[in-house]
Amino acid sequence: MTAPRVWTRVVIVPALLLALAACAKNGERAQEAGAVAADADAAVASPEGAFLAYEHDVQVQLEAAQIAPRIQQVAQACQNAKFGECAVLQVDQRSGEQPSGEVKVRIAPKGVESLIGLAGEGGTLQARNTRAEDLAQQVADTALTKARLEKEHARLLSYQDRGDLKIEDLMAITTRLSEIEAGVEQATKDAAQQRRRIDTQLVTMHFDTTSGQRSRSEIGEALSESGSILSTSVAFLIRAAAALLPVGVVALVMAWIVRALIRRRRRKA
Incomplete structure (x- = not known):
């Protein structure tokens, strides 16, 4: 066996083994992800014969520019029954330096996880609360x-x-x-x-900007408000000085009178 062939086997065989191992791990991860998704679906599915009314509250953080389009995207997906029977109950959108919004829908149980996944796509699922009322x-x-x-x-x-x-x-x-x-x-x-x-579940999705954007927005608001705050402070000082000026004049006059009386007594003594 020549040296090149030996080196070829030494390099290629371990690489193939590593590739196979990676594929196996990826397959295991896919299976785990599928199991997690199945568990999530099962977690919100009402047991047969039960009379449970499920409600979900979800907090999603997105970049400011993504909030308005995502709200419309979620509402449209519900209206078009993309994930099953769905009805839009409320759409609330607030613009500004810190945009936010809310979408409330009633959807078939099988579409809950898919709709929540769409709402949080590219962002952070900050919090989620699921509760059920026994009817x-x-x-x-x-x-x-x-x-x-x-x-x-x-x-x-x-x-x-x-x-x-x-x-x-x-x-x-x-x-x-x-x-x-x-x-x-x-x-x-x-x-x-x-x-x-x-038969359907109530899902309320709240959309807010990321914490970093909120911090920057608060700093910007503070800087933009600094001028008005300074003007207000100066105006307060002027008003205070105007109000205290008569009192100061009276105090100076009284001090001068008292000082004059003290000097006069000393001279007599």
């Missing part, structure tokens, strides 16, 4: 109320068909039927709202 008792109470009203409604309808009813009784039954129908309608609306809160 099981509310759902049960609404269903029980609706069933009771419907049962009473059916019973009153059977009474209304009787021919021996007095006019007063018939009017009372008609009035009660109207009340029951209004109650059933309200219970139906409550049930639909509860179902909406369970």
